[in-house]
Amino acid sequence: MKDNEIEDEKSVDVLPFKQLESQKTVLPQDVFRNELTWFCYEMSKSLAFRIWMLLWLPLSVWWKLSNNWVYPLIVSLLVLVLGPIFLLVIREPSRKRSLSKQLTQFCKEITKSTPSSDPHDWEVVAANLNSYLYENKAWNTRYFFFNATDCGEMFRKTVLEPFSLKKDEAAKVKSFKDSVPYIEEALGVYFTEVEKHWKLFNTEKSWSPVGLEDAKLPKEAHRSKFTWLLGRIFTIYFLPLCLAFFNCTYTSRNDDLISDFSYTVVIFLFMVTA
Template sequence: MEDTKVEDEKNVGLLFSGYLESRKIVLPKDVFRNGFTWFCYETFKSLAFRIWLLSWLPVTTCWKMSTNWIYSFLATYLLILCLFFLPLIQMSCRRRAVSKQLTQFSKEISANSPGTDVESWETIAANLNSYMYENKLWKTKYFFYGAWNCQEAFRLNILEPFSLKKDDDSKLKSFKDSVPYIEEALEVYFTEVDKQWRLFRTEKAWDPVNLDDVQLPRESYRFKLTWVLKRFFSLQCLPLFLQCLYIIYISWHNGLLSRISFLGCIFLMNMHTFQNLRGTSMKIEHKMQFLSSIVNETEIGANGWDQVAKRMNRYLYEQNVRKNEDFFFDGIDCKWFFNYSLCSHLSSKKTLSHVPLDIELWPYIREAQSSCTDESSA
């Protein structure tokens, strides 16, 4: 009897696990080997790729029938060149497809209540993939590769453009009938973000017991320049470094002064991108922890900023954002990052594709600003 009971319990467990497996969310990241194979598959299934393939028929016919090979060669060269534009066309089509489905996108957000964590967007991504495919709005059922793509699409197509509109007329003109659905979706999203902020503020989701063993890079590096150069020559800045080497190579015969001028121009042109590298490596949760550390810090003077820098260096190291505890050089660098990478967003008037505006954090940035002001005046 006991053996039968145990066997029945196992069968029930297997049935339940099978039910869970059937309910498991499957996204393209679980189907394809990597993002590159997924993108190749999507491009292969696109209309632009099929038109490109059909374009080879007249070209091959021209090669056989034409007596002047130069025209056939030019046509072949243009087709090969067009192949490199197919990914750009594909990305443009994806943006256009999302912009036409803002109402359905907003309904999914209202129904599933996602927050800042990527995992909460998986259901929305899976539902939209099925919706786009079943309603013949997209050729495949793999529109969003992962939940982070869905979250980014929400940010670029709904959150930032809608929030930056100042009046109802401009919102209605840009988003038309989707306005009430977007407003409801944003209300749901901001509610979830506020819940997470309250968790950071009240329960202090991450608070190291002792920071005495944490050393700031200021204590390890003799000069800040060496710390900056180390970050500059990291893999993140490798394209910029290679660009500088290329400038040196092409200007080698123009004299030393010319090479220095070229390098200076390139450095100044890329300075804005270089300054924003740290901000782009942080997720919303990381920035929220940073803001809560500022608000929770009782002494926000020079020593207070040092404590915030130590806390964040340890936190970002444990979150695998950095391989070492060297995200902030010292308290001054930490304060500069707060003013430049977060507070500057409050005055932004347009969306920059390479720099997230973190609109959901604006109330908490103002709270951190107010905390700093109160401590300074005290």
């Protein structure tokens, strides 16, 4: 019994320790303003983007030498439109292919950092893999994973789902080769941590319905539906809408009755739903 209590206490301390550890890591989400700027930076460093830019060199020469501007214009428009589309299409397969060549290291980081289904647990793995991929020239930048969620999603797409679909041991070896034992170890660690978090979720320490006793439904807080409706109407938006309502009702008597009635109904609905 004492051993079980000690193990429970240790498991409870796992989550805060990981969160403190993950606060020290720096990811692209901390460097770039948003995911769009990170995406543009990553695309500008890719080989496909450089090839797309080089295509404009012969096109510009063609523009100068050609007497008929129609054909250079058509080709330029095609390159301008299809180029970014092509870059978007090949981006995700390119990332998967680069990461699939480093599955052994990916699984080693998972085994060492013991992440679970909580996105925060993947921050250390993402930071370490970003540095490893760049230093070993497996990726052009230090920002392969944008954040911890991106890392966990790539783990699911490149390791968890493909490996789980391979029921035969020979098929696993054929697809993942020497990475099979590392993948099995990483998956074992991952599912163990998920189970720990699930147990923590069901304990009184991790799940306590604080404040739920004082929570009240609108039926308990109001005497009737009418008072609840009045409460919805009398909001900070009530005064300008009310003025618009009376302006429509009393100052536009000579206009079309159908349009006046429609406008009045619309204003009233805005008052109710505000």
